[in-house]
Amino acid sequence: MEKYDVVIAGAGIAGASAAYFISRKGFKVLLADVKPFHRAGDKPCGDAIGKHHLDELGIEYPRNGELEGLVRGIDVYSPSEGMKYRVLGEGFEVNRVAFTQRFIRLAIDNGAEYFQETQVKDPVIKDGIVKGAVLWSRRKGSWEVSTNLLVDATGMSRALIRKLPREWPIRDELNPTEMNVAYREIRELKKDIEEPEILRIYVSKDKAPGGYWWFFPYSMEPHTVNIGLGVQGGRGYPHPKDLLYTKVLNRAELRESKVIESGGAAVPTRRPINTLVWNGIAAIGDSAYTVNPIHGGGKGSAMLSAWCLSHALEEAQGKWDNDALWEVNKCYMSRYGAKQAALDVFRMFLQELSDEELEYGMRKKLIKEEDLNTVSLKGDLELGIVDKAMRLLAGLRRPSLLLQLKIVADYMGKVKDAYMNYPQKSKGLKAWVSRVDDLFSEYRARLYKK
Numbered sequence: 001m002e003k004y005d006v007v008i009a010g011a012g013i014a015g016a017s018a019a020y021f022i023s024r025k026g027f028k029v030l031l032a033d034v035k036p037f038h039r040a041g042d043k044p045c046g047d048a049i050g051k052h053h054l055d056e057l058g059i060e061y062p063r064n065g066e067l068e069g070l071v072r073g074i075d076v077y078s079p080s081e082g083m084k085y086r087v088l089g090e091g092f093e094v095n096r097v098a099f100t101q102r103f104i105r106l107a108i109d110n111g112a113e114y115f116q117e118t119q120v121k122d123p124v125i126k127d128g129i130v131k132g133a134v135l136w137s138r139r140k141g142s143w144e145v146s147t148n149l150l151v152d153a154t155g156m157s158r159a160l161i162r163k164l165p166r167e168w169p170i171r172d173e174l175n176p177t178e179m180n181v182a183y184r185e186i187r188e189l190k191k192d193i194e195e196p197e198i199l200r201i202y203v204s205k206d207k208a209p210g211g212y213w214w215f216f217p218y219s220m221e222p223h224t225v226n227i228g229l230g231v232q233g234g235r236g237y238p239h240p241k242d243l244l245y246t247k248v249l250n251r252a253e254l255r256e257s258k259v260i261e262s263g264g265a266a267v268p269t270r271r272p273i274n275t276l277v278w279n280g281i282a283a284i285g286d287s288a289y290t291v292n293p294i295h296g297g298g299k300g301s302a303m304l305s306a307w308c309l310s311h312a313l314e315e316a317q318g319k320w321d322n323d324a325l326w327e328v329n330k331c332y333m334s335r336y337g338a339k340q341a342a343l344d345v346f347r348m349f350l351q352e353l354s355d356e357e358l359e360y361g362m363r364k365k366l367i368k369e370e371d372l373n374t375v376s377l378k379g380d381l382e383l384g385i386v387d388k389a390m391r392l393l394a395g396l397r398r399p400s401l402l403l404q405l406k407i408v409a410d411y412m413g414k415v416k417d418a419y420m421n422y423p424q425k426s427k428g429l430k431a432w433v434s435r436v437d438d439l440f441s442e443y444r445a446r447l448y449k450k
């Protein structure tokens with residue numbers, strides 16, 4: 001039986017970048033995906049990525065075929081569209097396939113093996129530890145490989161994590177309200193797009209309940225735009241495609257535009273998974289809930305989780321137990337997860353606001369453009385921003401909103417603290433999870449009481 005240090009299931013951006021980061025440290029890596037190479041990373045997406053993510057990980061900017069557009073900033077529109085916040089920040093619209101393929105090629109150059117059109121079907125568990133995986137391809141049928149670490153990078157499907165014993169903390173299942181269901185099309189418009197380097201986000205409970213709709217131009221291809229709409233899951237809201245067609249595509253600028261590509265997918269919008277590693281298996285990317293709960297961007301944080309895993313493997317110096325690999329949690333939670341968890345608190349608050357409240361908040365600039373920059377591009381909401389907004393609200397005589405914002409600020413602080421104090425060893429995990437679960441239950445009870 002072939003033996004690997006690391007077997008990675010899924011060659012989306014998380015798995016492909018993990019294969020690259022891990023193989024360059026000299027580990028023997030196998031990367032497998034059910035899709036063929038020409039569809040690597042091809043999942044419906046807004047395709048936007050902040051430059052800071054690439055800078056942080058020392059990744060070269062997309063060029064040539066990898067680049068669909070340059071981004072200078074984002075306009076966020078209020079429900080009536082009467083108010084607009086401009087958040088400046090550089091980034092890219094990427095060609096998701098070419099960008100992902102870059103990492104697969106680099107991993108192969110480093111010596112990694114890559115199997116396309118190959119499904120990782122099952123984890124092989126012996127004596128309570130994952131020791132291998134069963135693979136399947138149409139050409140070869142089923143076979144087993146042995147590995148020191150199996151990585152679930154299968155996105156929202158969590159194809160391997162779902163098969164683990166229920167009591168393993170890495171199972172940490174998703175509540176349907178903690179995801180967005182989204183649909184997007186790439187369209188060619190008849191007219192020029194004004195300011196093609198500015199992405200547009202439209203917040204509206206009527207059009208996109210619990211989410212938003214977006215208009216992301218590809219500035220390298222005049223007239224081409226990535227346009228989509230996401231709604232919160234588990235609430236019985238209409239299908240995002242229906243909403244896009246009935247509430248958005250009838251706008252004058254979009255009429256008679258031509259569909260080039262279309263598709264939908266779900267995206268997790270919650271705090272990070274409780275642990276990214278357990279008993280011989282790790283989770284990264286969407287399968288570890290690394291997506292930003294507010295804006296749904298997940299490519300940058302998927303790559304960060306992959307990088308943290310490679311860093312943990314190096315630190316572990318040939319050991320593979322939970323404590324040896326615990327660095328992946330410490331790295332991810334302190335660098336990004338704590339902020340994401342605090343934003344999850346904010347996400348729940350935003351999803352409860354009516355259009356009238358959202359309009360009011362934006363009109364009165366409760367949170368300013370420069371503050372939104374921090375939220376949308378860095379995935380961070382400084383608690384000081386909420387304090388400022390609270391002072392404003394106090395003067396504006398909206399006691400219910402003020403009271404709620406006070407609760408939100410309080411729990412954002414508590415949750416961030418809890419994640420910054422993530423257990424140093426695996427034996428502290430159970431008590432920590434129960435503390436964090438209690439915090440979220442308390443918060444939900446207070447938020448939804450109104």
Ligand SMILES: Cc1cc2nc3c(=O)[nH]c(=O)nc-3n(C[C@H](O)[C@H](O)[C@H](O)COP(=O)(O)OP(=O)(O)OC[C@H]3O[C@@H](n4cnc5c(N)ncnc54)[C@H](O)[C@@H]3O)c2cc1C
Pocket residue numbers: 009010011012013014015032033034035040041042043044045046047048049118119120121153154155156157159160182183184228264265266267284285286287291296297298299300302
């Ligand atoms: C509509 C939409 C718009 C979005 N817009 C943005 C955006 O503008 N910017 C941004 O940063 N993020 C955006 N996101 C989020 C982003 O797309 C994801 O966070 C990111 O693609 C996650 O990458 P991943 O590698 O974890 O998962 P995926 O991209 O889902 O990759 C998982 C891979 O695993 C493979 N796989 C599944 N099961 C198996 C198996 N059993 N064996 C082998 N292979 C398997 C799949 O074929 C797939 O290739 C958006 C998401 C959606 C749905």
